[in-house]
Amino acid sequence: MRDIVRILTAARQLWPLYLGIVLGAVAIAATSLLMPFVIAAATDIVVSMAAGGPGTIASLMWLAVALLGLSLANSLISNITGYWGDLMATRLRRILSVRYFHKLLRLPQRYFDNELTGTLISRLNRSITSITDFLQMFANNFFPMLITLFAVLIITAFYSPWLAVLLIIIYPTFVWLTALTSKRWQVWEHRKNDHYDVAGGRFAEAIAQMRVVKSFVTERGEVDRFAAHYDDAVGLTAQQSSFWHRMDTARRSVLDVVFFAIYAILFVQTAQGAFSIGVMVMLIQLVNMARQPVASMSYLVDTTQRALAGSAEYFRVMGEVDEPNNPLEAEHISTVDWSDADPVINFDHVDFGYDDGELVLTDINLAIDRGEKVAFVGESGGGKTTLVNLIMRLYPATSGTVSVHGLSVADVPVGVLRREIGVVFQDASLFSGTIRENIAYGMGEVTDEQLTAAATRANAMSFISRLSKGFDTEIGERGVKLSGGQKQRISVARALLKDAPILVLDEATSSLDTKAERAVQAGLDELMEGRTTLIIAHRLSTISSVDRIVTLRDGRIDEVGSPAELATTGGIYAELLSLQASTRKADKARLARFGIVR
Structure with missing residues (x-):
């Protein structure tokens, strides 16, 4: 319960x-608790009057009114408290969900490389819902x-200590037996949740990439893969539920025997004159009230276990x-004291490896000056x-150290650092919503004039102006209503509006046809003007116009030089130039290994 208390x-x-x-x-x-006392008093009066003893109809009616008042008050308070409980649960859900999302946004990229999107969503829904x-x-x-229950124990002890002792013994014993059962239950629950997470992750992937699936x-x-995980969960549930209910049957049987003893004591002592009929009725009602938590204990423990698993x-x-x-x-922190001196970007003996420990980059030393256009060339997976x-x-x-504007990126708040860098990815990475929202993403308030200027420079106004709602056109999830070239031009416009001094083009036109590529490239040329630009390109024609080329071989820098210089050295770039004119299948395959198309 510690995690529940933490929440x-x-x-x-x-x-x-x-x-x-x-x-x-x-x-x-x-x-x-007051209702059994009223009923007890009414019962004694009825018994007395039936035997010709004292008592009046008026007193019975007043007791009935009291019973009505208690019942109405109980209903009213129960519903008010229920409303507060519902409100608390919903507000708590809001707090936990926002904090979960806030936490995910604070986590490093490495965390998301190891998690399926659907798994994160499934975990959010299941854990917070269970809590x-x-x-x-x-x-x-x-x-x-x-x-x-506690009040019942105190009242019962006043009338009959033996009844109270029997009731007191029941609950810790039942909870202890349930806790023993729950250890195995938790193991099955975690295994089921693993299947639900994997199934949910695959579900989200398939829906997001439905065109590929079709x-x-x-x-x-x-659907077979998805169903298989649920089939496994059904099998685990069968084992889990069978074990739980067998144990629950045994627990309840023991309790039935205990309550049999309690009722027997009540009946015998009443017959012997220890209690009046009204007191016996009251004690039976109190005992039944004490029994109710036991009857719902299985549901409570089941819900509690799910909450504990979810909170964990x-x-x-x-x-x-x-x-x-x-x-x-x-x-x-909105700004830092950047240096205006060159180099703008500097790698100083930089090594990098992922979680498996194998280095992807080794001893990278590279300085890039202001306004330079630098292209990176190497085999796919080579570290570009x-x-x-x-x-x-x-x-x-x-x-090693990676520096931007003279400061180590490890020491600069990443929000400030990333505002200095505009990025156009191979995947345009648009969001559902309007064109306006996607171009202005991360920019706050943007005027129509600014949007139009950025879209025009990105060569995107030609299609935006033809849309009935212009910038307010809904583009669907991940921009599904736009073509590849249109999405990429939106991405270029977004980078233009950001107006960052450093630009990264990560194979920005590799997925486009020739016509769309020409339109996007015109926007990219506008975007690169006056900026320090890093290019991961897929066409040698793009690479040939840069200031320097950096070739990578086995995670190390192989050559650095201008296109003219590297064309004659016999290295990777010179090899690619010679392969470009070849029609041999092996040469085409060699080009493809570098991500180069003709």
Whole structure:
């Protein structure tokens, strides 16, 4: 329960609701407990009058009115407390969900490389839903029941210590037996959740890439794979539920025997004159009220176990190490003292490797001056994109120093660093919403004049102006309603509007046809003007116009020089030039290994 308490403590701003729920539970318990006393008094009067003893109809009617008043009060307070419980659960869900998203946005890119998007979403829904469902159930039902239970034990002890002893023995014994059962239950639950996470992750991937699924006719394979995880979850549930209910049957049978003893004692002592008929009726009602938590104990424990599993998953994510100097934690720092001197970008003996420890880049030394256009060439997977990722500090260098404007990227708040860098990716990476929202993404308030200027320079106004709603046209998830060339021109316009001094073009036109590429390239030429530009290109014609080419071989810098210089050295670039004119299949395959197309 420690994680549940942590969650309630973390959402301490809800304390007025917590207090209201506690007070409401006390009031509900009080009205519930008073009813058996009223019924007991009425029963004794009825028995007395039936035997010709004292008692009046008026007194019975007043007791009936009292019973009605208690019942109405109980209903009213129960519903008010239920409303507070519902409100608390929803507000808590909002707090936990926002904090979960806030946490994910603070995590380094490396974390997302190891997690499926659908898994993160599934974990959010399951963990937070299980937590809030438990607290809502506890606030609306079980908390008032617990207060009633303690009061029942005290009242019963006053009338019959033996009854109280039997009741006291029941609950810790039942909880202890349930806890033993729950250890195995938790193992099955975690295994089921793993299947749900993988299935949810694959589901999100398939939906996001439905064109690929349909193009390769893999619908059957996808649904079979998805169903297989749920089949495994069904099998685990069968084992889990069978074990749980066998144990629950045994527990309940023991309890039935205990309650048989309690009722037998009540009946015998009443017959012997220890209690009046009214007191016996009252004690039977109190005992039944005490039995109710036991009857719902299985549901409570089941819900509690799900909440515990969910809270453990929630705090496992919340316990991940944040990206240093991330924008959400360092957003109060809006600027740093950049150097105006060259180099603008500098790699000083930089090594980099992923989690498996194998180095992708080794001993990188490179200085790039202001306004330079530098192209990176190397085989696919050779570290070209990794270099620019290190500049943006999407990943930290394993060793060595990467500097921008004279400052190590490890020491600069990443929000400030990344505002200095405009990026046009191979995938345009658009969001659902309007063209306006996508071009102005991350820019705050932007005027129509600024949007039009950026779109015009990106060669995008030609198609935007033909749309009925112009900049306010909805483009669908990931820009699905636009062509590849249109999406990429939106991406170029976004980078133009950002107006960052450093530009990264990561194979920005590789997925476009020739006509679309010419339109996008015109925008890119406009975008590169006057900026320090790093290019991962897929056409030698683009590479030939840069100031310097950096070739990478086996994660190391092989050559650095102008296109004219490297054309004659016999290195990678010279080899690519010679292969470009060849029609041999082997030469085409060699070009493809470098990501180069004709």
